[in-house]
Amino acid sequence: MNQTYAALHALPSDLINKLCRSKVTRLSLKQMYTLGRHVLESKNQSALVIPAVFLHQELPIRLSHALKMLNSNTLPVNLADMPNFQHIARSYLEDISMVxxxxKPSTPELEEEFTALLRKLEQRHKIKVLAISSGFRELMNSAMQQPDYNSLFYDNGKGWTINPEADKAIQTFFNRFYTINLGTRLLIGEHLALHDRGLNLVHRLNPLSISKRAIQDAQKLCAAHYRQAAPSVLIHTPNPDISTTYVEEFLHRNIYELLKNAMRATCETYLNNGSPVTIGLSPASSMNKATASKSKLPPIKLILVDGGEDVTIKISDEGGGMALSEMDKIWSYVHSGNSSRLRQPSTMVQKHEKVIEEAPKTTTIITPFQPSAPNTSTLHKSDVSETNMVLRAVVHPADSMTVMGGLASEAKDYLDLPLSGSGHGLPLARLIARYFGGDLSLISMEGYGTDSYLSLYRNDDHLENFPEVDEEMAAEVDVFVNDLLDETSRGSQQESSV
Incomplete structure (x- = not known):
């Protein structure tokens, strides 16, 4: 009997239905910080029982919401027919069953057992997010094989390009799915940090010190990539002692992402065969000259301001900017990273092999507390018919994580990823910024440079931006679970007869 089948039959018949229709309990930064401080200051292991009991009740609801998204019909191609996504959905069912x-972890001893399970769930989540990357590649590859017969692409006269409505549907789906996973992982990560490391992820922090660390990390990566000094970063802030309640890794990851983009744009604009060139832009400002490095490139400027409602970080570069028509694409999961290379001559669509070669490269999915890795798509090849766009997975009696488990060895922290082409950096950075009421926006001047604005909402009572999933999606999960019960039952019977 496989693990998915066992997990399904261990659950009460109506539990998944109830979980899918339950509302999540949204938390605020203030609540997380206050509870974390109480646990740490008590210096008593029994204090962890309170957050453990909450997680024991809350996690199945959040996991069921992710399951609902995987079985939704909001995408132009049915994800339920994609083998990778089927394995991921089964994994969520197994997670719900385990929790x-x-x-209920109502004693210190049971809390220890529950925390051990959380460590396992954290690892399983890492594999699932990597598999999502592979599944997205699978989705795009299957559609690219016959663009004439699907709604994802159209020929605009210059080649095949993504249908704007399909791109919008993909954007909506992944925004909601990644936000659900972001919040779920934050809760798991917070409890593990309190239990294993004696610290809470949500705390009072100084954005200036986080910015300085992000600058050093981005400059190190940029210098290694271009083999010369990275652009200097000039910092200006009227108040160096700004503090706010936030998640340190959220802030560092977003500043680091924006600085990487600014440094890359600057280097690509000004460097020619490894040597600085001049294209007539204005010279560097005299502001903060003491912080400039040996680089001859125009400096990047970071301005940190403490407003009444927001703490805002502005990062400005002179990296050539972007055309207005390209601005929407920076938030697209289809166009971001290496997946931007979608267009190809229509004549190339005639041969299967050439379509595979020109399909978008694997996109790497990165979320806070969740490293990812490039080029994982080759680990899962879909069985695609050249005359039928519908993909069907063969249900084998095996644990879903065994099927996806090879991905775990490919995991990398976001700091270890290359300077560019590693995935959905900006779309995910905006989701992170918006999760507790902030935002991320860009303004670009083609021919000059780009300004990025990262805002942190100072009201720490603002609740998580956790998306609701409608009743129609819950009904689709019921169909999925019932079908899966039938399929896994038949698979187990076949295995027994062999």
């Missing part, structure tokens, strides 16, 4: 079958 709900464990006794």
């Amino acid at each position: 709900t079958q464990m006794p």
Whole structure:
């Protein structure tokens, strides 16, 4: 009997239905910070029982919301027919079963057992997010094989390009799915940090010190990539002692992402065969000259301001900017990273092999507390018919994580990824910024440079931006679970007869 089948039959018949229709309990930064401080200051392991009991109740609801998204019909291609996504959906069912079958962690001993399960769930989540990357490649590859017969692409006269409505549907789906996973992982990560490391992820922090560390990390990566000094970063702030309640890794990851983009744009604009060139832009400002490095490139400027409602970080570069028509694409999961290379001559669509070669490269999915890795798509090849766009997975009696487990060895921290082409950096950075009421926006001047604005909402009572999933999606999960019960039952019967 495989693990998915066992997990399904261990659950009460109506539990998934109830979980899918339950509302999540949204938390604020203030609540997370206050509870974390209480646990740390008590210096008593029994204090962890309170957050453990909450997680025991809350995690199955959040996991079921992710399951609902995977079985939704909001995408132009049915994800339920994609083998990778089927394995991921089964994995969520197994996770729900493991949490709900464990006794409520109402004692320190049971809390220890529950925390051990959280460590396992954290690792399983890492594999699932990597598999999502592979599944997205699978989705795009299958559609690219016969663009004449699907709604994803159209020929605009210059080649095949993504249909704007399909791109919008993909954007909506992944925004919601990644936001659900972002919040779920934050809760798991917070509890593990309190239990294993004696610290809370949400705390009072100084954005200036985080910015300085992000600058050093981005400059190190940029210098290694271009083999010369990275652009200097000039910092200006009227108040160096700004503090706010936030998640340190959220802030560092976003500033680091924006600085990487600014440094890359600057270097690509000014460097020719490894040597600085001049294209007539204005000279560097005299502001903060003491912080400039040996680089001859125009400096990047970081301005940190403490407003009444927001803490805002502005990062400005002279990296050539972007055309207005290209601005929407920077938030697209289809166009971001290496996946921007979608267009190809229509004549190339005639041969299967050439379509595979020209399909978008694998996109790397990166979320806070969740490293990812490039080029994982080759680990899962879909069985695609050249005359039929519908993909069907063969249900094998095996644990879903065994099927996806090879991906775990490919995991890398976001700091270890290359300077460019590693995936959905900006779309995910905006989701992170918006999760507790902030935002991320860009303004670009083609021919000059780009300004990025990262805002942190100072009101730490603002609740998580956790998306609701409608009743129609919950009904689709019921169909999925019932079908899966039938399929896994048949698979187990076949295995027994062999």
